[in-house]
Amino acid sequence: MMDLVLDVLSWVCLLGGAIFLLIGAIGVLRFPDFYTRLHAVSICDTLGAGLVLVGLMLQGGLSLVTVKLLLIFYFMIFTGPTAVHALAEAALQSKLKPLVDDREP
């Protein structure tokens, strides 16, 4: 019974992670401006990768593999947003202006 619950939960996490990654990819293709695309990637990719890792951890049970996956999870949480931040800073420094909505309200 417990196995079944863990299995279902891990499958939900894996599929959810995959869906978020797909949404992030669609966002990169459809958004109009560099900064908006960066925003889509930053949020959806970190969340998607995190969910996939949690799903794999549930599949692994209590073992060394789960500890290693946990370490990778922490690494991704730290470095994902940092990389996107570095990209945005670099873009700002190269004077790339964000797309602003100046239409009359």
Place this chain on the structure above:
Amino acid sequence: MEHLIDIVLLGLLMITGFAIVRMRSLLAVAMLTSIYSLLSASLFVVLDAVDVALTEAAIGAGISTILILATVALTSDEEKAPRHTPLLPLVVVIATGAALIYGTLDMPHYGDPTAPVHRHVAPTYLHDTPGEIGVPNVVTSVLASYRGYDTLGEVTVIFTAGIGVLALLGYRTRRRNSQGPGNRKLVVLRVIAKLFFPLILLFALYVLFHGDYGPGGGFQAGVIFATGFILYALAFGLGNAQRIIPHQLLRIMAAVGVLIYAAVGIESMLLGGKFLEYRVLADDPVTGQHLGIMLIELGVGITVVAVMLIIYYGFVSRLHSGDM
């Protein structure tokens, strides 16, 4: 199911390959090359080649991308249209491809366990490794012990590449970068770099010493170790990185690594065995093998770290801004 993942990955590789040919912006091509390496590393995992996957991910998707980006930053980043029509190259390529495909029709089927390549030496290695060498990772035992002479040649090739880049590009020592007000923009990157720098070095040492029991070994560990320093150099400036590891030290390290490898070989000759026969290094042959493998992996790791950093310093010290 595995075939499905296989086909999807190969399809993505083909799309990436075609995109690399067609794209004109060299920065995009550099990123596509990195994606190509990462996809082939995933393909290697699916094909049960875990050691090779780790090496390809570290070297192809890591260091090669940095070097290509540095070169693109130093030269132009747009490709001009070719002057001649590509008809003759296309004909040559299609003819060669057709001939090669005709040649593969004779090859054994993919995944066939009775293929000739699995018959002669490989079963001997798989059979003898637990008894003679006592190391679970057969790839490490073949690389370091059964075919140790080839690995000595490989280390020398890396060393030669380091010397070559040194001769071509030299290096310029940079002054220590000032901690000016403009550097407030890099605060997040600097904090994270400082946080992860020791963890990356620790992981590199883990990969080095755990190469006997799982995927890993000297080359991967050396590349990961060098990546830690490259991260530091990216966040804090090349001048600060050169204060931590000065160029003189790198040149000594590169030579010391190869020297350790050759010294293990000569030591085994002095103790009565042949060149690179680790059995004679200790009283018990298996312990001797372990000792020999550990020493040469250390030598390989030291040389790879030094050469990677020599190449990186050579490329990046030519950039004018000075804080990449």
Place this chain on the structure above:
Amino acid sequence: MSELLGHYNYWIVIILMMTGFYTVIARPNLIKKIIGLFIFQTSVFILFISMAKIEGGTAPIIEEGISVYSNPLLHVLILTAIVVSLATTALGLALVIRIRQAYGTTNEDDIHVQDEED
């Protein structure tokens, strides 16, 4: 049909190889040529590793209860080859930087023109 299933891996590898080959001979930019060489080398690695795979086998790390392993000899060959490919890529890119310094361009056609003028 069994020919297709048995060989599709090799055929796709050959397509990748030819893509790299085409990039080397048809594109005038020097960095593109080196990247084409890199694609060629990586596709050769994939060819060797698909030759090493055994159906139903696993990674060549000796464990209890597993009897079929992939061929470790080919993995070792490719490990060496990957490192050598890095060495040649690094040297090639260093040469490109020096060529750029000497000629002012990384385009093969322009370099030919400059050489003919001398």
